[in-house]
Amino acid sequence: MIKHFTHPEGKFIIALPVEWQYKNVAVGEKEEPPFSFELYEETVGCFQISIYHENEKSIPKNLKKQKCNKDNLNFFQTRMDGGGFNMHLFYAVVEDHLFMAKYIYQTKDEKLEKISEELVKVKKALQTLQLLSSERKVEAIAIDKYEKFMSSLAASFDLLHIAYKNKSEIEIIIITANQIDAYLRLAIVMKKQLISNTNEIDIKLLYQEENDKPIFERHIYKLAKELVIINQDIFDRLEYLYSDRNRMVHRYIISDLKTRDIGELSIEYVLICEEIRLILASIEDDQFNKQIGIYGGKRNPKEEHSKESINFLHSQVNDKHLVASLQRKIDLSSNDKLDT
Known part of the structure; x- marks a missing residue:
């Protein structure tokens, strides 16, 4: 492995x-x-x-x-x-x-x-x-950044699990907002692959160096709408949630925002996050059916993951966390499959 x-x-x-x-x-x-x-x-x-x-x-x-x-x-x-x-x-x-x-x-x-x-x-x-070689370097870096993006997304679910366990609505909002942004970035990359009929990964949306010009989440919302990944209704809801989240983070003390409102906001975030996840899943299926892009290979995205791929992900997630209490066990036994 x-x-x-x-x-x-x-x-x-x-x-x-x-x-x-x-x-x-x-x-x-x-x-x-x-x-x-x-x-x-x-x-x-x-x-x-x-x-x-x-x-x-x-x-x-x-x-x-x-x-x-x-x-x-x-x-x-x-x-x-x-x-x-x-x-x-x-x-x-x-x-x-x-x-x-x-x-x-x-x-x-x-x-x-x-x-x-x-x-x-x-x-x-x-x-x-x-x-x-110079040509291979570009491809290798893109794949490496993509894998780190995916492992970071996976690691966020560990944090979300902790937030649910602690009933921390503020943490749920912050982490879910991150996941929505990640889903949309990935959806944009994959939709562009379908449009251009290419396997190249536009890595600038998936990884940003310290000195890179940031691509903010509201810009991601606009790109997703322009590419017809999300409709006007979802876009408007994302804008509304973005505004309320910022009010919670920056103006909880100096505004009329109530603690009860934060609980309602967390529910809205969770619901729209699932909607966007399903949109991303449909784009994954489209790539597989057309054999284009990230999911244009032999493996159907709906298939059960192999033990090797799960161990790989656990290893990458461990490297993202670097926290002993969150470390996943790498299973080196001979079984072919693991429960996901």
């Missing part, structure tokens, strides 16, 4: 076990080499991978240059043990870049079966490593 890690700038892609957590973000480190991965639970070692251009680090002349966009690279392997730690090192040169990978664990654990299992995973992962 795998998930893909894409270099932040799309330089390379590698398939990793779903039970490995990306540690750079988890521990607050910068997203730069080395990129580090460990088991979510009962970790025994750390896998790290780095990439350097020949201008950053000299490339050993004894290593043969290999081609980009190719997996199953040849790695030079060596060991560097000492100071209470064992280190397995892997080197490969691809075009004008040097890959350096390592697996580190404590010397006292070298006889553990788990170490042997993790080393097998390391070698399998390295077989999937690819340096990407």
